[in-house]
Amino acid sequence: MSFLDYFKSTKKNTASIAKERLQIIVAHERGKRDQPDYLPNLQKEILEVIRKYVSINQDQVQVQLDKNDNCSVLELNVTLPE
Amino acid sequence: MAKIIVITSGKGGVGKTTSSASISSGLAVKGNKTVVIDFDVGLRNLDLVMNCERRVVYDFVNVINGEATLNQALIKDKYNENLYILPASQTRDKDALSKEGVEQVLNELSQRFDFIICDSPAGIEHGAQMALYFADEAIIVTNPEVSSVRDSDRILGILQSKSRRAELGEEPVKEHLLLTRYNPVRVENGEMLGVDDVKDILAIKLLGVIPESPDVLSSSNSGVPVIHNHESDAGKAYNDAVDRLLGNDVPHRFLNIEKKGFFKRMFKGSATA
Numbered sequence: 001m002s003f004l005d006y007f008k009s010t011k012k013n014t015a016s017i018a019k020e021r022l023q024i025i026v027a028h029e030r031g032k033r034d035q036p037d038y039l040p041n042l043q044k045e046i047l048e049v050i051r052k053y054v055s056i057n058q059d060q061v062q063v064q065l066d067k068n069d070n071c072s073v074l075e076l077n078v079t080l081p082e
Numbered sequence: 083m084a085k086i087i088v089i090t091s092g093k094g095g096v097g098k099t100t101s102s103a104s105i106s107s108g109l110a111v112k113g114n115k116t117v118v119i120d121f122d123v124g125l126r127n128l129d130l131v132m133n134c135e136r137r138v139v140y141d142f143v144n145v146i147n148g149e150a151t152l153n154q155a156l157i158k159d160k161y162n163e164n165l166y167i168l169p170a171s172q173t174r175d176k177d178a179l180s181k182e183g184v185e186q187v188l189n190e191l192s193q194r195f196d197f198i199i200c201d202s203p204a205g206i207e208h209g210a211q212m213a214l215y216f217a218d219e220a221i222i223v224t225n226p227e228v229s230s231v232r233d234s235d236r237i238l239g240i241l242q243s244k245s246r247r248a249e250l251g252e253e254p255v256k257e258h259l260l261l262t263r264y265n266p267v268r269v270e271n272g273e274m275l276g277v278d279d280v281k282d283i284l285a286i287k288l289l290g291v292i293p294e295s296p297d298v299l300s301s302s303n304s305g306v307p308v309i310h311n312h313e314s315d316a317g318k319a320y321n322d323a324v325d326r327l328l329g330n331d332v333p334h335r336f337l338n339i340e341k342k343g344f345f346k347r348m349f350k351g352s353a354t355a
């Protein structure tokens with residue numbers, strides 16, 4: 001450990017916190033902007049169909065589209081009440 | 083046909099105008115016919131940085147509205163005969179720039195120049211979108227700081243979806259990262275995002291790193307773009323960036339702490355500066 005490192009270690013490394021936070025928010029925002037325009041409507045209609053059978057709220061259905069190299073995966077997460 | 087390059091950032095005050103002035107001056111010094119356009123309608127500033135504020139008679143919006151010809155509005159740079167400046171209008175009408183009007187002016191400039199540099203206003207609204215719409219390349223000016231990096235990513239999203247190239251499905255706008263106000267001491271201390279951190283997050287090619295430097299303020303005080311200051315680290319870093327923009331492979335400088343005097347001797351060997 002060099003003499004410079006000593007001073008470094010006594011202070012919190014806020015740059016690495018910044019990087020971590022940025023990686024999360026940027027990934028999240030990129031995911032959102034790459035969504036096709038039909039996704040919100042798709043989510044709404046799926047919600048309506050499920051509601052015919054069980055009573056759930058808007059936030060209990062999550063629709064996400066993940067793009068891989070040669071295909072896209074539509075992920076549907078429904079939280080049903082007990 | 084000119085190459086159209088937008089200098090943009092999303093976030094305000096990160097160094098777009100400073101960079102536009104130095105990069106356009108550098109291109110001109112290296113023999114390229116260059117015009118730099120101030121797209122910051124209502125907040126004209128490029129004229130001050132380039133020391134031509136007292137010679138502004140007509141502006142960009144006058145040309146679009148047919149109230150002046152391009153020749154009447156273009157201002158010849160004080161320091162290099164290859165460079166012209168098209169100043170922004172001081173109108174309060176934010177929508178004074180129409181897509182058709184901008185296109186017509188760019189087409190006309192394209193006949194006469196090798197490079198058209200567009201100094202974008204801050205934000206992601208109309209003005210910023212007009213500045214980037216016709217771009218072939220984009221220089222994303224970013225400070226090593228969370229909100230600036232995030233805004234840079236948002237402007238990248240707009241380049242990839244709302245530029246002319248994106249809309250027509252042409253080859254995408256070429257993206258360059260210009261990291262400015264970089265302080266290697268603070269990076270070393272873990273107080274500031276490093277160049278590799280920012281590169282990792284934005285995942286675009288690095289055009290240059292401009293160190294934080296008092297010379298930037300003194301050069302804007304006197305109206306001489308900092309690239310003309312050959313003693314200044316910031317000036318040298320801009321000069322390297324222009325060389326890279328022209329396709330030359332130039333190593334990056336000023337990324338590490340420069341050790342001076344006693345310390346320089348003490349750290350010799352271990353330091354990479």
Ligand SMILES: Nc1ncnc2c1ncn2[C@@H]1O[C@H](COP(=O)(O)OP(=O)(O)OP(=O)(O)O)[C@@H](O)[C@H]1O
Pocket residue numbers: 091093094095096097098099100101122202203204262263264292293294295296298299302316
């Ligand atoms: N490398 C640097 N070192 C020190 N100060 C700098 C550096 N780059 C820019 N600045 C300072 O930062 C301030 C903002 O710069 P500038 O006007 O170029 O930003 P901008 O992105 O064009 O702002 P706006 O979004 O308002 O158009 C100025 O005071 C300038 O002197």
Ligand SMILES: [Mg+2]
Pocket residue numbers: 098099100122127202203
């Ligand atoms: Mg500016």
